[in-house]
Amino acid sequence: MKTTKKFVLPDHEIPMAWYNVLADLPALQPMLNPVTKEPLKPSELEPIFAKGLIEQEFSKERWIEIPEEVRTLYQIYRPSPLVRASGLEKALDTPARIYFKNESVSPVGSHKLNSALPQAYYNKIEGIKHLTTETGAGQWGSAISIAAKHFGLDIEVFMVRLSYDQKPHRKIVMQTYGGKVTPSPSNTTEAGRKFLAEHPNTPGSLGMAISEACERAVSQPDTRYTLGSVLNLVMLHQTIIGLEAERQFEMAQDYPDTIIGCFGGGSNFGGLSLPFLRHQLAGKKKFDFIAAESTGCPKLTKGEFRYDYGDTAGMTPLIPMYTLGCDYEPAAIHAGGLRYHGAGAIMSQLLKDKIIRAIDIDQHECFQVGELFAQCEGIIPAPESTHAIAATIREALKAKESGEEKVILFNLSGHGLLDLSAYEDFLNGKL
Amino acid sequence: MKTTKKFVLPDHEIPMAWYNVLADLPALQPMLNPVTKEPLKPSELEPIFAKGLIEQEFSKERWIEIPEEVRTLYQIYRPSPLVRASGLEKALDTPARIYFKNESVSPVGSHKLNSALPQAYYNKIEGIKHLTTETGAGQWGSAISIAAKHFGLDIEVFMVRLSYDQKPHRKIVMQTYGGKVTPSPSNTTEAGRKFLAEHPNTPGSLGMAISEACERAVSQPDTRYTLGSVLNLVMLHQTIIGLEAERQFEMAQDYPDTIIGCFGGGSNFGGLSLPFLRHQLAGKKKFDFIAAESTGCPKLTKGEFRYDYGDTAGMTPLIPMYTLGCDYEPAAIHAGGLRYHGAGAIMSQLLKDKIIRAIDIDQHECFQVGELFAQCEGIIPAPESTHAIAATIREALKAKESGEEKVILFNLSGHGLLDLSAYEDFLNGKL
Numbered sequence: 001m002k003t004t005k006k007f008v009l010p011d012h013e014i015p016m017a018w019y020n021v022l023a024d025l026p027a028l029q030p031m032l033n034p035v036t037k038e039p040l041k042p043s044e045l046e047p048i049f050a051k052g053l054i055e056q057e058f059s060k061e062r063w064i065e066i067p068e069e070v071r072t073l074y075q076i077y078r079p080s081p082l083v084r085a086s087g088l089e090k091a092l093d094t095p096a097r098i099y100f101k102n103e104s105v106s107p108v109g110s111h112k113l114n115s116a117l118p119q120a121y122y123n124k125i126e127g128i129k130h131l132t133t134e135t136g137a138g139q140w141g142s143a144i145s146i147a148a149k150h151f152g153l154d155i156e157v158f159m160v161r162l163s164y165d166q167k168p169h170r171k172i173v174m175q176t177y178g179g180k181v182t183p184s185p186s187n188t189t190e191a192g193r194k195f196l197a198e199h200p201n202t203p204g205s206l207g208m209a210i211s212e213a214c215e216r217a218v219s220q221p222d223t224r225y226t227l228g229s230v231l232n233l234v235m236l237h238q239t240i241i242g243l244e245a246e247r248q249f250e251m252a253q254d255y256p257d258t259i260i261g262c263f264g265g266g267s268n269f270g271g272l273s274l275p276f277l278r279h280q281l282a283g284k285k286k287f288d289f290i291a292a293e294s295t296g297c298p299k300l301t302k303g304e305f306r307y308d309y310g311d312t313a314g315m316t317p318l319i320p321m322y323t324l325g326c327d328y329e330p331a332a333i334h335a336g337g338l339r340y341h342g343a344g345a346i347m348s349q350l351l352k353d354k355i356i357r358a359i360d361i362d363q364h365e366c367f368q369v370g371e372l373f374a375q376c377e378g379i380i381p382a383p384e385s386t387h388a389i390a391a392t393i394r395e396a397l398k399a400k401e402s403g404e405e406k407v408i409l410f411n412l413s414g415h416g417l418l419d420l421s422a423y424e425d426f427l428n429g430k431l
Numbered sequence: 432m433k434t435t436k437k438f439v440l441p442d443h444e445i446p447m448a449w450y451n452v453l454a455d456l457p458a459l460q461p462m463l464n465p466v467t468k469e470p471l472k473p474s475e476l477e478p479i480f481a482k483g484l485i486e487q488e489f490s491k492e493r494w495i496e497i498p499e500e501v502r503t504l505y506q507i508y509r510p511s512p513l514v515r516a517s518g519l520e521k522a523l524d525t526p527a528r529i530y531f532k533n534e535s536v537s538p539v540g541s542h543k544l545n546s547a548l549p550q551a552y553y554n555k556i557e558g559i560k561h562l563t564t565e566t567g568a569g570q571w572g573s574a575i576s577i578a579a580k581h582f583g584l585d586i587e588v589f590m591v592r593l594s595y596d597q598k599p600h601r602k603i604v605m606q607t608y609g610g611k612v613t614p615s616p617s618n619t620t621e622a623g624r625k626f627l628a629e630h631p632n633t634p635g636s637l638g639m640a641i642s643e644a645c646e647r648a649v650s651q652p653d654t655r656y657t658l659g660s661v662l663n664l665v666m667l668h669q670t671i672i673g674l675e676a677e678r679q680f681e682m683a684q685d686y687p688d689t690i691i692g693c694f695g696g697g698s699n700f701g702g703l704s705l706p707f708l709r710h711q712l713a714g715k716k717k718f719d720f721i722a723a724e725s726t727g728c729p730k731l732t733k734g735e736f737r738y739d740y741g742d743t744a745g746m747t748p749l750i751p752m753y754t755l756g757c758d759y760e761p762a763a764i765h766a767g768g769l770r771y772h773g774a775g776a777i778m779s780q781l782l783k784d785k786i787i788r789a790i791d792i793d794q795h796e797c798f799q800v801g802e803l804f805a806q807c808e809g810i811i812p813a814p815e816s817t818h819a820i821a822a823t824i825r826e827a828l829k830a831k832e833s834g835e836e837k838v839i840l841f842n843l844s845g846h847g848l849l850d851l852s853a854y855e856d857f858l859n860g861k862l
Binding site: 004005010075076083105107109113149168172175176177374378380417418420421423424427 | 538
């Protein structure tokens with residue numbers, strides 16, 4: 001393999017199509033209507049989502065073309081670099097070769113823009129005027145705010161109150177992009193008022209914020225909801241990460257055997273791993289896929305596989321997923337993007353079928369490796385992404401012990417420049 | 432020209448050498464020894480700077496080779512993209528074509544790493560163990576902290592107290608990289624104690640912080656000082672920006688006529704403009720070079736050209752420069768990197784000779800255009816960089832009035848993700 005530090009594709013090699021893993025998997029259990037408990041018909045989602053997106057959610061086409069307008073916008077920050085973590089390798093003194101896909105280079109600082117742009121686009125071309133969404137850490141909220149602004153849509157973001165208070169700067173980013181930010185639970189929706197009545201001091205959760213955002217979408221004209229993870233369509237959009245990485249490994253004259261991502265609802269892990277998985281499903285390759293979740297919200301390692309709601313109020317369809325229960329209250333960890341009670345249907349099924357595996361990692365270990373990574377590679381990682389780094393380091397140290405020449409690829413889903421108060425707590429021994 | 436959004440060079444096209452404009456300019460007035468007032472001998476700088484750097488400061492060689500180790504480190508984030516600001520063009524409805532060099536993609540978020548890496552490198556190979564420096568906004572301090580860490584040096588950063596208080600997150604970045612951060616003026620140096628005795632409530636200034644950092648360098652063994660702007664050697668290192676931009680304009684099949692940068696001491700403006708200037712000095716091209724400074728610290732537009740100290744205590748050599756006086760107290764603007772009383776010798780001479788021109792811009796206009804740029808291009812610019820954007824917009828609107836097909840290139844010296852409290856003040860009508 002080459003010893004170059006980073007591998008950059010030219011703009012014209014941005015993939016022309018997203019990869020839809022549903023074409024290559026046995027049919028998933030269907031989503032169910034939350035009221036009738038019958039399999040959900042695509043048309044039932046129309047009050048909530050743009051039609052073009054619903055079509056993608058149910059599609060079995062292997063390749064779905066990226067609209068030209070979206071592909072042009074991807075050029076602002078894509079292709080993202082594939083980077084050899086040579087500084088980290090040296091610090092660990094490991095025979096493993098470590099690569100990361102650097103999604104932190106997007107203007108919003110994370111991979112979330114990959115799905116925000118198409119979601120805003122499909123709403124725009126269908127004449128929608130207003131978007132709603134929820135956000136945890138604020139990564140998704142920032143991404144959809146700038147995407148909405150680009151397409152001339154307005155947006156209201158329900159932000160988990162814990163993050164709203166812990167990460168005031170994310171709010172300013174969204175506001176600078178022209179987004180309206182409402183801390184959740186709020187007293188502006190029925191669902192929010194109900195949550196507040198039951199738990200006046202709740203730090204909020206993604207589940208509650210989703211309930212509020214969905215309620216607003218269905219109760220206001222020309223308004224649709226958007227979501228940054230969990231859905232099949234989000235996994236689809238995010239496959240651009242893995243598709244680029246594949247071509248970049250050709251440039252590197254190397255190939256990964258272990259593929260790692262942090263796990264909230266599955267968007268960045270799915271986006272990186274699904275394009276590689278297609279070769280395994282075709283019987284051509286074998287990978288160790290590792291989802292790294294937080295011990296503060298361990299749905300993959302401690303949850304159960306069953307039907308559950310995507311939100312806390314039970315407004316969304318029932319999804320077949322690993323879940324801690326839709327009213328689960330995750331610990332107040334800094335990795336706000338991992339504070340979600342469930343996992344997307346695709347990733348849940350893959351875990352159930354033992355095609356991927358999951359580990360949970362404690363916050364303290366994560367910040368330790370976050371600091372190490374910053375000193376070795378110069379980039380301060382997002383608290384979410386430190387989970388992927390911690391899992392990577394565990395694997396690299398195992399390789400050191402066994403002398404194995406492992407090739408690890410992980411997703412640096414975002415930078416931590418808006419999470420510095422968390423690093424401050426760590427530096428001051430408070431985590 | 433091409434209508435592509437961004438132009439990315441492959442890694443192997445990172446320039447092999449920096450461009451030294453001193454080879455093509457008449458001799459500058461010499462720096463003077465602060466005590467004897469005699470022209471300064473290079474050897475007199477040896478207690479303060481690494482010898483390899485002093486050699487560069489006085490060199491007349493046109494091209495100075497970039498050490499292989501530094502060039503490899505540049506690969507972490509370079510070549511930085513040249514981006515067509517098509518969103519901004521559309522918003523302004525201007526016939527001007529606007530491009531920016533996006534230096535915000537560096538892991539520390541600004542162009543400062545371009546000089547931090549070679550400065551740490553030359554100190555390392557000469558056996559120096561400890562570095563000192565000053566920082567305003569914290570951009571330089573962050574860059575030299577990670578560069579020092581890479582080369583196994585420790586570093587103490589004297590941070591202007593106003594920024595230390597206004598931008599606590601920059602401090603955490605430096606500490607995460609392993610740097611020691613001391614608010615300046617401090618009571619840990621003689622110079623600092625003197626400033627505090629005279630002005631107990633001073634917000635500090637770059638001039639004061641330089642005095643403290645220099646004092647520490649000369650009074651502690653195996654220690655040298657580093658500086659992020661003003662010096663000829665810093666302009667030299669930063670020419671990598673303009674050299675890359677030149678090749679990227681070939682890719683774009685276009686060419687700039689107007690070149691704009693914000694101006695603190697001259698590092699990012701010099702780095703972008705000097706490589707283009709060499710064609711003008713050779714009689715082949717003609718550019719409109721515009722330095723955009725802050726009305727809060729207007730050395731170029733309101734200062735005078737004379738000998739002055741680089742620091743407040745008068746410890747540095749006397750430099751022929753545009754200055755507001757080395758004890759000038761700049762306004763408490765958010766663009767901490769522009770709060771410096773003087774301008775580097777090269778850029779000062781170019782202004783005196785009317786080869787470049789300068790304008791000063793008020794903070795409020797800067798944040799207005801910062802918000803507009805964020806909404807058009809997705810990147811929230813550093814408060815410093817908004818000055819370049821404001822100047823660019825003024826030129827683009829002039830072109831709209833005259834119908835001229837201007838091609839403007841400006842330097843996006845950094846992003847503003849660590850300056851969001853300033854944007855918050857702006858959003859709340861406080862600026």
